[in-house]
Ligand SMILES: Nc1ncnc2c1ncn2[C@@H]1O[C@H](COP(=O)(O)OP(=O)(O)OP(=O)(O)O)[C@@H](O)[C@H]1O
């Protein structure tokens with residue numbers, strides 16, 4: 001089972017409507033990721049790295065192609081649900097701040113995926129959120145605060161805590177440290 005493919009993209013294209021015309025942002029992408037493997041996508045600005053990531057987690061629609069997760073086509077919602085795809089495949093966004101709901105406290109932001117995907121009681125949830133905060137190196141008082149009260153590096157950590165909250169099987173990390181200074185990059 002060690003070399004089992006966890007994710008395959010086959011001929012995936014995504015087009016955006018720009019000034020009334022459809023323009024392809026990514027064109028016939030193929031990729032294969034095995035369990036335990038790290039796959040890095042490198043390319044110049046605007047080449048489509050974020051788009052492929054968002055497409056994998058379902059935030060952009062494919063114009064054509066297939067996404068195969070654990071051997072099954074996850075373009076079908078029913079299969080996505082069966083495989084718990086939305087719980088197990090998570091993304092750390094390039095722009096941490098805009099991915100955090102400005103009206104929610106850090107507590108509620110980190111709790112959201114847990115509440116969506118797991119049924120646990122308030123005490124267990126509370127313990128879990130404190131552990132996650134600890135893992136990403138933020139102080140307890142952060143929990144009552146709002147995203148704008150944090151630095152870019154801290155916002156990135158909040159995004160990471162939220163992503164690992166449900167123990168995903170696959171994480172799409174979209175330049176999770178490129179906006180941070182070098183010492184913070186090393187920590188994150
Ligand atoms: N929502 C959108 N609507 C229209 N065009 C978009 C949208 N998102 C991305 N694009 C376009 O798709 C192309 C790929 O963008 P994408 O953000 O995937 O690039 P990237 O490789 O992540 O770049 P960077 O290194 O700057 O983060 C760009 O030409 C961009 O303008």
Ligand SMILES: [Mg+2]
Pocket residue numbers: 049050051094174
């Ligand atoms: Mg990008």
